[in-house]
Amino acid sequence: MALLANEPDISVVETVESRSKLAAAVRHSQPRVALIDIDLAGEESAGDPSARDGIAAAGAVLAQAPACRVVIMAERRRPGDLRRAVAAGAAGFVMKDISPAELADAVRRVARDEQVIDAALAFAEIGAARSPLTPRELEVLRAAAQGGTVTEIAGELYLSSGTVRNYLARALTKMGARTRVEAVSKAREHGWL
Template identity: 65%
Template structure:
């Protein structure tokens, strides 16, 4: 019997998965959670496979997978995405996922994916795999990504400088280089493009903490 845990924030979708899997003679649902943090507890049920949505209530799917593996390293993970984005696949595989499927995949394909992953096989959406092959390579350095990520979270230039032990002028230079490399006209556009291409790990508000002009929404931002 394959023991499965489900991490999904949408109650109706989560309930539908439970109903689908409980009808299978060789699969049982060992637990369900709506928040990624709940996977630490769910891992104690010794699941063999975890179905994890990309957009949970508290963390993204890849972060949630890390919490699960810390509690249940033997559990294989399948990430369920709402849309095809090459960067999501790269993050999931790098994070240790054996499977990556779309939420609109057919019930039969999902059940087959669970069985295959339980055997140690990899199951990846074919169209997304081809899109990943053709995806643009990340031109940003780790430090440039750090600066852009902090800006996306709403930090001001001065706050980023303090967090990363840089001068404000150096932070502005990093942001200018990022925009030039990506081909973005504003910081908002740079954040959006980086997220679409899978170069930023967190996926919240498309403009993060920036307004439409690319400035921080922080009252002291500059």
Template identity: 60%
Template structure:
């Protein structure tokens, strides 16, 4: 029997997963939670073999949560489930050690088989997402520009970025102006969104849960 833990904050979708999986003769849902912190706490007593983790958990990033779960329960396979197809998320999930990455509109039969596959040590990836990853454009930004943009995405002001990266405030502003121009954005916020959508921003790094805020 494959022991499955579900981390999904939408009650209706979570209930649907339970009904689907408990109807399988070789799968048992041992715990359901609605946020990342509860997921990590639940692993201590339910010892799942497979964890279905929503990418968009309300308190913690789903991929980061999956990575922390794997540190506590290395034998548990993690399947990240996402609403949207973004190449950057797939790269982060793979770097975090996830055994699978599926979209939420995948078929019930595909999901059930994915659980069986990852429980047997295989890796499962949404085919369209994998193709998007292969055809995704390369980042036009330098490593230093990415550092500045990540800090911007984390909500840091120009002064905070300058202090953390040991740069002058004017240099940070110059970097931001070049970034906006390079990615074809109109604003810094739009530059962050474009970089995230193309998978340039995090690309294997841990994603912060802070939100962008304008410079003060």
């Protein structure tokens, strides 16, 4: 962020290292643009190395400061990250190896209500596989990703336990997964969850 601080028309109002501190910083500073690392540390994801906490943080930022525009930064181009970032409300997605001038330009453009997307990531996203799961199968798998039992998922989604088991079984079969954990991991990897 020191690179952005050198730009005469950009003010870096706060820098934080965790999702919990981000919420307080946004409430305090009300930034026009929030630049969020996709791998932003979060206490709730400490045991899950596959968690993409920065995307969840983008949604939280926008809930607290709807006028704020979010740019996600990532080190690697992973299928599904762009789709999930846009679904969370991000207006930009750039790679960490972007030049300082390009980063400053991206922040300026997003501040002007434009969208900025890494071109290589956009092409990778277009070529990524689409989910073979139905919307209901995805909904059940998303609930399973939260760690609930079949009974808890059934109660949450107003389904019978047998129906939840059927949806999970079909999702596992379609994805070639042996376990729920493997299915959730594959779905996250592809950006379906």
